[in-house]
Structure formats: structure tokens, C-alpha cells
Amino acid sequence: MEAVGKLKGGLGIDVFEIDEPRPGPGEVIVEVRATAICGTDLHFYYWDDYARRHNPGFPKVLGHEFSGVVVEVGEGVKRLDIGDRVAAETHIPCGSCYYCRTGRPHICENVKLYGIDTTYGSFTKYTVLPERVAIRIPEEISFEEAALLEPFGVAMHAVSEAGIKPGDTVAVLGCGPIGLFIQQLAKISGASKVIATEVSKYRLNLARKVGAADEVVDALREDPVRRVYELTCRGVDVVFEASGSTKAVKQGLEMVSKSGRVVQVGIARRPTKININTIVEKEVRLVGIAGRLMFSTWYRSIRMVQSRAIDVLQVVTHRLPLRQAPKAFETLSRGEAGKILLIP
Amino acid sequence: MEAVGKLKGGLGIDVFEIDEPRPGPGEVIVEVRATAICGTDLHFYYWDDYARRHNPGFPKVLGHEFSGVVVEVGEGVKRLDIGDRVAAETHIPCGSCYYCRTGRPHICENVKLYGIDTTYGSFTKYTVLPERVAIRIPEEISFEEAALLEPFGVAMHAVSEAGIKPGDTVAVLGCGPIGLFIQQLAKISGASKVIATEVSKYRLNLARKVGAADEVVDALREDPVRRVYELTCRGVDVVFEASGSTKAVKQGLEMVSKSGRVVQVGIARRPTKININTIVEKEVRLVGIAGRLMFSTWYRSIRMVQSRAIDVLQVVTHRLPLRQAPKAFETLSRGEAGKILLIP
């Protein structure tokens, strides 16, 4: 079958043929119906340190944001049946470390990442995964929507941990897919005002089109900190840092109000010099967010999409057939896309 | 000036003339622009125990949900100026008890209630109140909206304490003004589904007209507990009990899911037999709500109304000139009104 991933190291993405996978005990085979490209996949395109550290060998099928239909179940599979519509959690926890045994498998000490540490990801027709990370999806949710539940879950987890109270003001730094999801969610989770900031023209336009934020600030043209104070008098109650930029991390601490919260979602590329005293003097609470809760975030996300209070497909800017993945990666690497869906 | 309240004990409401009030030190005179009738005012209409216990003597002007303009300031008033548009907190805290000294004046041990324990309430042209319970209202909020901020604040406080997380399911028992406000708020505070229950035909219709709840259940015609399980599989994550009915209190404990929360807003008329074991076995959290936080709930409420994510005027069913107050009380006592606004 056709697959997209890596046949060798180095820059770029390969399209190749690979054998269909066979289910081991406790595993299921899923026919992929929709799949999306994640920022993490770009590491493999660039073949950077992260990719080299994680690569399980060649050929390697990429992709982990997806949905599909169960077509075969391995020995001992109990919760799922052939024909079930599913999406999947990327983190495959060990199940026996301290964090797994204390209800926090999302920070498992021996985690394996589906589609990253495994040979078969979702950029193909049939993929294989442990039953326990597959989540059944109700009929009312389309395959395209379901393929976005994984990244949407990061936004859900971030907003849940932020503890927004009705009337809070919110800033979201970064208008990538996660940032946009957070803007949409904040608006229906109690925020009285949502301010988005971004530096890329493409993403500024996208944020304005999605229209969830009350104000979209071009952080290259005006000082986002000053703008936030103009709009809120005393800074925002909650900041979501969803860009990973060193600059944004600092701006977040400056624009948050006294006794405000900063939720760090973005992965920073390098150590960041921050003013610890700002945290002390303003009694800031800074919270890190890693992935999603397993699996409460998934059930919440499903209910949220079902409620139609939110349209997750608004962040999708491209829909391409699977074999056009190389083009999709190029577009993404230029920063000229929101979420890209690939259809096998 | 004309005023509405009590000239004597017994059933009914009087319209009478009273002298304009004079401001003492730290007090302001406010010209009332809009005022609303609260369930608490009905105690005086019926002249029940509560009224007899609180009555400061005759004549007594009723009313405490209102907005207006400062027209005179007493000695030592600093925060407010003539011309300021204001609404007011009903609880006048002592400022020196343990709860006042620990940031919780809303549960002050020596609280005095404006419009209830005081001679001058808001059902008249000019009223008098301590500067420190007056809250300045921005231009974007109309006098009618501002007059509803006090009861709206109860709903805001309840929803804040409920800690709704995105995707939670919610039931609101009772469709009086507070219940309706909670339904509106829950819907934009993360709830994926809001189910309202009520027994009065009038209020069922009103709830359907307001349209915030996804489902409005006639609790006389069908079993609200069974309906909630049909709609949610395992019960709702959060129950707001906003009726005070003994039956609803029990239904709330039955319809809440395991590890769910019940927020008790309604005042029950008599002791309620509950199954403590339900609370234990389901690990329920039951939280009581009294009034509003002073004054953080007020600032949050103002931002929420300003955001236009919510229209507080939707719960208003009647607007009457002040002198028609007796008719308004009769209508209310028959349960045939949502919120009634009186315009002096």
C-alpha cells in the first residue's frame, strides 16, 4: 500500500509502498479515513535531532493525527469491534510506571509515541495500534473532525487547566492550529475578552478569518504588551503561550495581571531568560501543559465537538490527497498553512 | 417623593410619599433609574417571619436591585463623584469581623442588608447608601442592565464556584431569573450540554423563549432524573439547584454523575431528607452559594455584560412604572413573571 514518511535520513518526505501491518495481541488495524500533519512531523521533514533520536528505522510511516475504521482486531481485544469508528491518542503509556499507576499516563516515564517511535503511522491506508489508545467516535462527528481531536485535545487540556472563571480576560500568544483552537475554546469557556497575538501575516489573516478572538494583534507592528494593557487596563487574567517563541514567553509574563495565570503550551526551542521577580511580585501561576489527559480530555473533546458550540474544521486551510504530502510539508515549512488534512 | 414599600404590617404593598434622604458621612444619594423586584421583596408583600425579623420600622421603602446616578455625596466620600452611574451590592458588611478581615465580606457576621434592613430602598426616586457598596457602571451598560447585575451576580458566583471544565454537562434545576441566568452563563462557560428543569408552565415557556438550555424538562410531566440519564448516559457533571424545592434537591443528588458537583443556590423552605450515602458513594461535592463575592463578582459581571456574549435583559418579562408596583407584586406572587423592572 502507499505510504508517506521516510525511506532515508535527510531533508524531505518520501512516498513509497509498504506492506499492510498485522495486528499483534491487543492491537487493532484501522483503515485511515482522514489524517492531519502536526508540527512534530516537521522534525522528520527537516531530519533534525528530534527526528534522529526518535526514528525507529526505515521505512518509517509518519502521521499520528487521524481517524478511521477498525477493520481487524488482534488477540485479546475486547473494547473494540470491526466497524468501529476511532481516533487515537499518540502517547502509548507503559501502564506500570509510577505515573501510569497514579492516573497520569500522559506523563508516563516510558512513553512510546504512535507515528513517531513506531514504524506505522497514519499517513497510509492501514495502520496498527494498541486497542487501549484508540477512542471510539460517535456518528455525529465526521472523520475530518475526528482527525483533529488529538491536537484539539491539547487546547482542551490547556483551557481546562487554566481554570478560566466567567468574566476573565484572556490572551493567546500564537495563531497556529493549537492557538486558534484555544481562542475558540476560551470564548465559550467564560472569557469576556480574547486577545490573540501573532507575527506571521498568514496566521494573522487566518486568525481574523476564524474570528474567535475579539482582537488580533500583529506583534511585529505593535507592542502586544502595551496593546493588552490598553484593552484591559490591568493586564489579562489568563495568558496562553502557544508559540514557543522566547519573545512571547517574556511578553506573556509582562501582560498577565497580578495573580494571573500563564499556561505554557508552546515548546520553546532554547532556554529563555525570564524575570523571576515578575512571577513573585505579581503572584503569577505558570502551568505547563503536555499533551492531553488520558482519556478524560478525549471524552470532553468529543462532547464539545458534538455540541456544535465550536467548529474545529475552521482551522483547516488545505485538504490534499495523501500522495501530495511532500507538497503539503513544503507549504507548512513556509508557514503558509493552518492545519492540512491528508486523505488516503 | 413617591415610594413603594410598607406603611404597616400585613399582606400587600403600599405606595406613599416620603422625604428625600440626606447623605451621612461616607454615604451617597443616588437617583434611581431602573429597579427590579427580587424574591426577597416578596417576603414583605406576604409579611412573613423573614419580613417581621428584618423590618426597620415604618415607613419602609423596599427594593435593592437597581441602578442610577450619584446626585450628592456625603462627607469623606472619595471614590465616587456626582454624575457617576452606579449599581449597588445589597450586603453592607461591618468591615471588622473575622470574615471581613479575611477577604470574605459577603459572609460578614454583622451584615446589614440594603433595602431590607434599611429604611430607604430603591423603589423610589432618591435612595441613600454607603459609598463602599456602590459600583461604578461603564457607559456601554444600560441602566436596565445595570439594575440586574445584583441577581446576575449570584449566577456568576455560582458558575464561578462550579468550576465547569470545557465539555462538562450541566443541569439547572429551576427557571426563575437566577436559574435562567445560570443557563445562559453555563452555555458560554464551557458546558457542552445544558439541561433545565422546572415545574411552572409559565417558567417553562420563559426558559424555552430564552433558549439557553439545550433541553427544557417539564418536571411535572416527566421524571427529570431519568431524562438526564437518557441525555447524558452517566448523569451530569454539574448540577445547579436554583429552585429551593425539597424535591429538586433530591433529584440533583440523583442526577449528578460520580465525582460530580452540586451547586446549591436555592434557599430551601424546610429541612430536606437527603441520602448522605449518595454523596459518599459518588464522591459528590456539594457547594453552597451565598450572594456574590465583594467585589470581584461585580467586576466579572460587568465585563461579561460588556462582552455582549450574554443578554441579561432576556429574563425581563415586565416593565412597569414604579406606582404600579402593587400590581407587579401580585403578578409575581402568582408566579407569572420572570424579572419585573420598575421605572421611577
Next chain:
Amino acid sequence: MEAVGKLKGGLGIDVFEIDEPRPGPGEVIVEVRATAICGTDLHFYYWDDYARRHNPGFPKVLGHEFSGVVVEVGEGVKRLDIGDRVAAETHIPCGSCYYCRTGRPHICENVKLYGIDTTYGSFTKYTVLPERVAIRIPEEISFEEAALLEPFGVAMHAVSEAGIKPGDTVAVLGCGPIGLFIQQLAKISGASKVIATEVSKYRLNLARKVGAADEVVDALREDPVRRVYELTCRGVDVVFEASGSTKAVKQGLEMVSKSGRVVQVGIARRPTKININTIVEKEVRLVGIAGRLMFSTWYRSIRMVQSRAIDVLQVVTHRLPLRQAPKAFETLSRGEAGKILLIP
């Protein structure tokens, strides 16, 4: 081998011979070194409704609070080895219901109770249980201490959920083993004052001997509510209701301070008439506690016992050989014991 439990329905406890158990897949055989009698076991002694509902058939070995050594492992057991010292969680969760899948197996919808719903409990030489509910115990903790970790865990879970802040005042209603554990824990978890109440002479004496509470109140001789107000001025910040008595439930709500918390641990025998308005006016938070968190409470409990800040054996009043279990049950049924340890 010799075992203690039920050979038939009706009042009493039987001593009998039973075959040694064989391990199924994922199960382990544990040689019991110390085991304790729980209040739940008394249901079987009295042969009440609860016992009849749960009984898996005869013969039935009772007992679920215990420790021992793994002597055989079934197929697929990975975490445990022969020779491991273990204690065990009583709740055997299904692993696939909503609560299990969202990190809350202690409130599993299909839970099976070890030693209650199963044929083999711990009142014998060898018992069998699923590996996943067995917890490894470090060398520094004795078998007797380990046998108490299950009930101690209830107290740990209760104190964890109470969120005691340094300087809080605490009341513990009931001086059974769980109540005593809570008194000990509260004292080293931030409480500035711990007040215990109880009606049984035997338990009052035991509480005084354990000595964790600053004040032990004989609730038959003096009004515990009045006493709490004398000792704290405004009521206690936190109440632990650990008796299940209807009276104590009411007293707890009366003696808690405004914005205080009531943690309900005791199982009430019948519906309780409570004053919902007390909860509203005081903004009380009432929290139900069911079992222990799996397995974070276990790890916390182990660290707490290891720290030697607490001596769990202080609540033990009797140590008897296993075959004297019938006598032990009689003593317990008369209320003349704290915790009774049985040694096989």
C-alpha cells in the same frame, strides 16, 4: 488450609478448611502474614442485606485488609515476583468503563470487591488476587503496618481532599479506626487544633490513649457543637464526619465555620434530614469520600508510614490468632475494640 468466613447464611462466623487457591492469568497467590477486620466484614457476621447482596456462594473466605508475601504468579504477571511483600487494594476495577478510562478506577461502574464479592479473602493462609491491585511494600514497613494501609488509605484520601491549610481548625466526628487515623493525620497535615467527638466510652478512652486530638469530647455528656464553638469561637474550618450517625451529620453542618468544609467519610445507615440553608448561608463545601485513589493514595500512605511521623499501629487494640476470629467478631460487635489484627 484453615479459613474464616461463612459456610452458610445467618448470624456468626465460621472456621473451616478450604483448598488452596490456584492463580489464573494475571493473578498472584499471596501468603497472608497479617490481616485485620473491617466494619464491612461485620455485615457478613450479621448476615444482613449487604452480605446477602454481595455473597458469591459458600464457602466464602472473608477478609480484605492484609499483607503478605507473593508465593506464586499466574500467566502474564509482570510487575510482581515471588518473594515480593505486598498489600492490596480492595476495589478490583473493570478497567474499561468511563471512570476507569478517565483515571478514577476507585469509582468504577463495574467494581468487584476483593474479599467481599470473591470466594477467597485474606482470613486464611493463602489468598489469590489480580496482580494489578497488589502494591509492593518496602522493607521498612512491617506486615502488621502494611495490613492497615487499606483503611489508613481512606483517612489519607479524606485528609487529601479536605485541603487543610496550615492553621486550620479541625473536628473529627467518630473515633473508630478511620476517625483515629484522621485525627493523627490532621495533626501533621497543618491543623492547629484537632477536636474529636464520640459517644462510645470504649472509643473515647481509645482516642485519649492515641492522643492525637487536642480535645476529645464525649458527645453524650456535652453538646459537641457548643464545645466546638467554645474552643474555636467561630466553628471549625474542616469537619470530618467519620461515624455515619445521623446526629453527627447534623452536628457537623452546625459546627463548621462559614466557608468551611465537611468531609463525609462515614456511611449513614438511613436518609438524613439536613438543613440545606445552612450549606447555602455558610457557603459550606460538603465532599464525599469513597475508598482510596488508585493508586496514588497507596504511594502517599506508604511514604507517610515510612516517615515515622505517624504510628498506624496505635489504633490496634487486639492481636489474635486467625482461629479466634469468631471471638474477635463478637468483641467488635459489642463495640469493644479499635482495630483487631488476625495472624494466620
Next chain:
Amino acid sequence: MEAVGKLKGGLGIDVFEIDEPRPGPGEVIVEVRATAICGTDLHFYYWDDYARRHNPGFPKVLGHEFSGVVVEVGEGVKRLDIGDRVAAETHIPCGSCYYCRTGRPHICENVKLYGIDTTYGSFTKYTVLPERVAIRIPEEISFEEAALLEPFGVAMHAVSEAGIKPGDTVAVLGCGPIGLFIQQLAKISGASKVIATEVSKYRLNLARKVGAADEVVDALREDPVRRVYELTCRGVDVVFEASGSTKAVKQGLEMVSKSGRVVQVGIARRPTKININTIVEKEVRLVGIAGRLMFSTWYRSIRMVQSRAIDVLQVVTHRLPLRQAPKAFETLSRGEAGKILLIP
């Protein structure tokens, strides 16, 4: 009367004569019985930027950690009487900013610091302060103990915000007075293990003498991060950073366990380069602590000292007559003291 503070800029501390203060409206005169030197006072000794920014003019009496007896009350004083024993909160809030109006005066936007921004501090016989920041002290607490309630309150506030659950492991970075108080408090607030780190020989010895920490680590001789992992396997659940050292801030983030909390109490002298990804990947919660809650921390602190579960005087290493203050400042500047008490 004799006073200690500054007669001019530059290094050093002066002893001089100054007129006794007179009480304005709402103010009280307190006869100082015991007073302590705070790290903040050292800014004035060194005459650094902080001192120059805050200095209200010369002569300036230093000192703000103290206790004494009310000897005169100004107009309008209601809560206090002559003869009352009091201590005082350093933060004099404006009472009308957003934070004051929302129950958080400790982060008031217009705060004035008693003994820092005011002419009269506590290093003298009679001092003057607003009634509302004075806290009545019960008889059971000595004047020396009461003089330490202000810094002890910082530790109380930090431990309260940390939300230690029974069985948590704790590290305290820094063994100055606040660090020592936190070690003492953590030990009786649920911690199963307390690990202290410090670089100064003097303070290491002091920490060992106080004896609250289970382990005192010399951070110059061994790697505190490695030591913490040896003692806890997976890092500590809670870190209190109480040194302000750039190195310690980094160590704290490294030694905290996944989903652990870092409470930042120390004021850092310069921006700190931290690894934001550590916060994200471990889902760390970082919380800043500023001062104490007004006044709930005070009431909690009083109850804690009254309970005798803790001896705040253990951190006192020197007691000197007021006029020896210059010598005391020199000793402190060499780092050769815990807390120094001055007796007028």
C-alpha cells in the same frame, strides 16, 4: 527618643534621637517591645537602588517586623484600645484599587510599605501606624514570637499556596529565616520528607540545629539535584525556592517531579535563564508568593504559633539591645546570623 535608621545616604546604619510620633486619624501609637531585622532592611544599610527609590527623606527610622502595646489611639480608631498587644502587616494598602476591592490588598497597586516608605519604623521606642494593619495578639504569644509573625507569615502563605497533600515530598532551597520557617511548617503540613539545601556554612549549621528538615544538603559540596533524586527516586512533589539564587531557581525546576509544584518565594537579583520545556514536559506548576494574605495568613499564623506545634524562636540567633543595631547589620551582611531580634 532613640531610633535606628538613616540620617543620610551611603553605607551604614545610624543611631539617633527623634521626636515621638503623633497619631493621625485612624492611626495608633505602639510602644515597641521586640523588633527584628529583615533582609529588606539591608537595602538601606547598603544604600542601594531599592533604598534610594523608597526612602521618604531623612531622618528615617527603619524596621517593620515587630510587636508592642498600643499606647495611644487617633481619631476614629475603633477596633483597637490602649493596652492591646499588637503586631503589624507591612503592606499598607490603598483600599480602593482593583486588587483592594477584590479581596487581594496584599497586591495593592498603590501599596505603601510601613517602615520602608514611612518615616517611622519599629527600630525605636514608639512607632505610629494605621489601625487597619495592626493585628491583635493573644496573651499566649510572647512579644518576641509576635515580632516574627510578619516573616513567618510569608512561609505560611507559601506553604498554604503549595497545597501539600499528605505524603508529598518537599525540598526547600535556602536556609535563611523564611526557608527555615518553611521547613518547620512543611514537616507539620503533610510532608513525608523535607530536604533542605543551602550554600552558606553558617546557615547549614543553623538548619541542622533547627532540625526540621530530614536531610540538609550542602549545595556547594554535592549536587542538590542528584541528592534529591537519590532520596526520592523521581524528584520532589513540591519545591520551595527561598534563596533567590539563579542557580537554585534552575535546580528547583530540575529536582521537581512530573506534575510537581515550585513555589517561588525568593527574590532573584537578576533575570534567570530557565528551560521552559522542563515546565511543559513535566507539567510543572510554578507559583509566585508575595507577602501574606491580609489578613487570613495572620490569623492562621497566630493559631499555628498558639498550637505550639512549631517554635518560631528557633530561627533567632541573636538578641541585642536596639542601640547595637549597627553591629547587628554588620553581622547580617556577613551572612552570620539567622534572625536577629532587637529589644528597645
